Amino acid sequence: MGLDIRWPIGIIFTIYGAVLLGYGAVADAAIFQEKSLGVNIDVWWGLAMLVFGLFMGALAFRASRRSES
Amino acid sequence: MHPHTVDYAIIAIYFVFVLGIGFALRGRMKTSEDFFLSGRSIPGWITGLAFMSANLGALEVMGHCANAAKYGMYVNHFYWLAAMPAMCFVGVFMMPFYYGSKVRSVPEFLRKRYDEKTRTLNALCFAFMALLVSGVDLYAMAILFQRLLNWPFWASVVASAVVVAIYIYLGGLTSSIYNEVLQFFLIVFGFLPLAILGLKAVGGFAGLKASLPNPGYAHTWANIWHAADNPMGVNWVATIFGLGFVLSFGYWCTDFLVVQRGLAAKDMASAQRTPLIAAVPKMFFPLMVILPGLVAIAYSPVRNLLWDPAKSAYNYNQALPTMLGSLYPSGLLGLGLTALMASFMSGMAGNVTAFNTVWTFDIYQTHINPGKEDHHYLAMGRVATIFAVVVGIGTAFIVLYFNNLMDYLQLLFAFFNAPLFGTFLLGMFWKRTSAHSGFWGLLCGILAAAAHYTLYHFHYIHYPSDMAANFYQAIWAFAVCFSVTVVVTFFTEPRKEEELVGLVYSLTPKPKTSHLPWYERPSVWAIGILALCAVLNIIFW
Numbered sequence: 001m002g003l004d005i006r007w008p009i010g011i012i013f014t015i016y017g018a019v020l021l022g023y024g025a026v027a028d029a030a031i032f033q034e035k036s037l038g039v040n041i042d043v044w045w046g047l048a049m050l051v052f053g054l055f056m057g058a059l060a061f062r063a064s065r066r067s068e069s
Numbered sequence: 070m071h072p073h074t075v076d077y078a079i080i081a082i083y084f085v086f087v088l089g090i091g092f093a094l095r096g097r098m099k100t101s102e103d104f105f106l107s108g109r110s111i112p113g114w115i116t117g118l119a120f121m122s123a124n125l126g127a128l129e130v131m132g133h134c135a136n137a138a139k140y141g142m143y144v145n146h147f148y149w150l151a152a153m154p155a156m157c158f159v160g161v162f163m164m165p166f167y168y169g170s171k172v173r174s175v176p177e178f179l180r181k182r183y184d185e186k187t188r189t190l191n192a193l194c195f196a197f198m199a200l201l202v203s204g205v206d207l208y209a210m211a212i213l214f215q216r217l218l219n220w221p222f223w224a225s226v227v228a229s230a231v232v233v234a235i236y237i238y239l240g241g242l243t244s245s246i247y248n249e250v251l252q253f254f255l256i257v258f259g260f261l262p263l264a265i266l267g268l269k270a271v272g273g274f275a276g277l278k279a280s281l282p283n284p285g286y287a288h289t290w291a292n293i294w295h296a297a298d299n300p301m302g303v304n305w306v307a308t309i310f311g312l313g314f315v316l317s318f319g320y321w322c323t324d325f326l327v328v329q330r331g332l333a334a335k336d337m338a339s340a341q342r343t344p345l346i347a348a349v350p351k352m353f354f355p356l357m358v359i360l361p362g363l364v365a366i367a368y369s370p371v372r373n374l375l376w377d378p379a380k381s382a383y384n385y386n387q388a389l390p391t392m393l394g395s396l397y398p399s400g401l402l403g404l405g406l407t408a409l410m411a412s413f414m415s416g417m418a419g420n421v422t423a424f425n426t427v428w429t430f431d432i433y434q435t436h437i438n439p440g441k442e443d444h445h446y447l448a449m450g451r452v453a454t455i456f457a458v459v460v461g462i463g464t465a466f467i468v469l470y471f472n473n474l475m476d477y478l479q480l481l482f483a484f485f486n487a488p489l490f491g492t493f494l495l496g497m498f499w500k501r502t503s504a505h506s507g508f509w510g511l512l513c514g515i516l517a518a519a520a521h522y523t524l525y526h527f528h529y530i531h532y533p534s535d536m537a538a539n540f541y542q543a544i545w546a547f548a549v550c551f552s553v554t555v556v557v558t559f560f561t562e563p564r565k566e567e568e569l570v571g572l573v574y575s576l577t578p579k580p581k582t583s584h585l586p587w588y589e590r591p592s593v594w595a596i597g598i599l600a601l602c603a604v605l606n607i608i609f610w
Contacts, residue, residue, distance in 0.1 A: 035396055035398040
């Protein structure tokens with residue numbers, strides 16, 4: 001059996017979401033003033049990716065449970 | 070553009086992750102068939118995305134961004150006039166044919182429908198085109214390196230080539246289909262913020278319209294009637310026939326890299342739905358690729374960086390990297406760079422491998438040195454890979470002469486895909502088409518493209534833009550291929566009908582969809598997609 005594609009998608013976006021969220025939370029606010037027009041895009045986009053990653057992971061988990069039973 | 074530790078960490082995470090998947094799956098799944106066999110539980114929308122991820126590389130993102138910066142919203146036609154109807158056509162008419170006839174590749178179809186020489190001609194063209202396209206990926210990666218590390222262009226190209234060679238050597242392709250689906254999501258997450266931030270930078274859509282260099286940049290259809298009115302310099306005949314018919318149908322119907330994803334579906338109905346599902350997100354891609362290009366040319370801090378004083382012209386290819394550098398803070402910048410690099414690398418690796426396969430099996434083994442041991446051909450394959458990477462370095466310098474790499478890519482399509490589409494169309498829908506006619510039609514079509522390009526290049530014929538020349542070149546190549554094939558057919562023997570079962574549409578059994586509920590019927594999907602697409606065309610008229 002191969003690997004359900006939703007696992008790698010879920011894992012990498014969970015990691016990336018967490019990294020961006022964490023970095024955005026501690027980063028100097030000046031970089032967001034200088035670049036992204038004052039929006040802390042790292043925190044918001046990190047959050048979006050984290051939610052997406054966890055959702056994909058959950059789908060993969062549900063599918064793997066179902067195929068076992 | 071000044072990446073920090075966090076950006077490099079994000080890039081590193083990706084490569085460790087991808088090589089890890091490749092390693093874990095080594096020897097277990099190599100083809101798209103394996104991929105789909107693993108996932109009978111995988112819903113149709115993921116197979117649809119896999120279908121599209123073969124088409125959406127970073128070249129598309131960077132190329133159409135450059136294209137939009139150069140020609141404005143007219144570029145929407147590449148999506149709403151070209152891709153949408155072609156994808157619906159593939160889903161409704163071509164998929165049943167491909168699926169039912171068990172045709173699995175372009176050379177296979179050409180050999181069975183026409184003859185060996187038609188296949189060889191196509192193989193030669195394909196190998197040549199793969200080398201030229203791999204240069205585009207290398208070029209794109211090099212200008213990214215150039216931006217990041219401030220190296221000269223030639224050093225960046227060589228460095229990129231070395232990185233790609235290592236990637237291929239480490240088996241970066243063993244898990245290629247996983248990579249492509251992953252990359253699809255990376256590209257979406259990596260570039261969607263660019264559209265959002267870009268729109269904010271210019272003060273919304275109204276602000277964007279007001280700051281575009283030319284009011285014609287803000288319209289898709291309004292200036293199509295006369296070539297002089299729109300920035301691309303093409304009229305409605307060239308746009309609708311050249312782009313909307315020849316180039317787009319040629320690409321979507323004959324590009325088997327894309328079609329094979331659909332063929333691996335579990336049944337006919339899901340095979341047909343695959344391109345139709347893919348068409349839905351594809352319809353909204355202009356938001357992600359064309360909008361940032363428009364912002365790049367409207368927003369003065371970015372536009373000023375695109376100006377190349379040495380050539381006193383804009384370097385549109387830099388539109389996307391410059392937008393990233395100007396609007397992305399550290400963190401997000403790493404994500405954007407990862408999406409670009411991952412995609413260029415696998416794009417280049419894919420082209421090199423395609424070249425290697427066609428050269429070794431369709432040309433070398435068939436014509437030059439048949440009947441050797443397997444390891445002889447494996448060794449030949451390795452030599453071909455190195456050869457392709459080295460030639461790729463050379464072709465990267467050709468791209469340097471084009472300020473918009475989409476001009477270059479469409480030129481290649483107009484050379485090879487446009488005539489091939491004529492050969493396919495006749496072979497598939499007209500059973501009288503004779504075995505010899507395919508070769509002569511294809512050859513004359515390519516020569517017509519070459520003649521047209523020569524005349525344009527040396528200024529014997531004039532067009533307002535390179536893209537306009539590409540559209541007309543595609544029309545000529547297709548028309549010549551089509552007419553020569555028809556004429557030669559009447560002077561040569563037809564083939565027996567029983568040999569053509571499964572190769573010609575009218576002689577191939579077609580599936581019934583009447584047992585499906587209406588919302589699962591491909592034709593209903595296609596009508597819905599075209600209707601939605603029409604609405605988008607009207608909104609952005």
